[in-house]
Amino acid sequence: MQLVSDQELRELENSVKGELKYNTPMSEHTTYNIGGPAYIYALPVDKDDVKTLMEFASEHQLPHFNLGGGSNILVHDKGYQGLIIDLKKGFNSIEVEGNIVKAQSGVSLARFVSTCRKHNLAGVEKLAGIPGSLGGALFMNAGAFGSEISQRLKSLSLLLENGEFLELRAIELQFEYRESNLPEGAIILESEFELEQVEDASELYGSSQDIVKERNVKQPVTLPSTGSIFKNPEEGDSAGKLIEDAGLKGTRAGGAMISDKHANFIVNVGKAKAEDVMHLIALAQKTVQDKFGVELELELKLVGFEEWFI
DSSP states (O other), X not given: OOOSOHHHHHHHHHHOSSEEXXXXXXXXXXXXXXXXXXXXXXXXXXXXXXXXXXHHHHHTTOOEEEESTTOSEEEOTTOEEEEEEEOTTTOOOEEEETTEEEEETTSBHHHHHXXXXXXXXXXXXXXXXXXXXXXXXXXHTOEETTEEGGGGEEEEEEEOTTSOEEEEEGGGOOEETTEEXXXXXXXXXXXXXXXXXXXXXXXXXHHHHHHHHHHHHHSOTTSOOOSOSBOXXXXXXXXXXXXXXXXXXXXXXXXXXXXXXXXXXXXXXXXXXXXXXHHHHHHHHHHHHHHHOOOOOBOSEXXXXXXXXX
């Protein structure tokens, strides 16, 4: 579908320094290996590029989505009729000064954790093994083993949907379990963290290694997935335990399967489609609701789905 004229696209190409691609399969850019084509896939190299892209999307009433490493999302089989902004190319620097770490949002979370550890900085080692980018982790307030990324955050640099650049201190923000109150449509460009300097990083390394080993044992890391599908309920058993107790481990729909290793993962076992995953999501939600009276809330973000009714 031609949403924007060729002339307008050429003008956009001449206005940004980064790369633009058209009708790029999102299966190539997500950890799920699932997803139809994005109308425009952009790799900006600086904040001016991002602002130009956001203004273009606003002017042409195109939806936009900031791709945070391609994890924790499911893209519709028909793709995304809008602008995907991927910061991995131009926003990947990390600076360390004492116990303060400044990092751009395209940095992978794995690299961020590793860099902190190499500088003997404690506070984020429990995030080891979580896929995705730093920006995506902040939007989702990623965490594990009782630790959340927001706990060490000092400030954020944002680009708002109206084109305004904004600096926010962590105390001005509200983070909750797998959620933040960041402005709708905003893009995190850079973040600053205050960590704890330690003399010996061997304990940090050991902690990170233990966490990665535990993930490898408990989670289906050898198959394409998007991480946890559902948030854990506020009270009671975890989402994975509820789905397992509902007898759904190993259930398949097309090329997708509720993992027989960890039931809060739906894995791509071979050419899965988004509709296969959505079928299993609906099945898990209905079965857990019927058996235990618990409503499972998605942690996974849906991209290209206008509405989904269970």
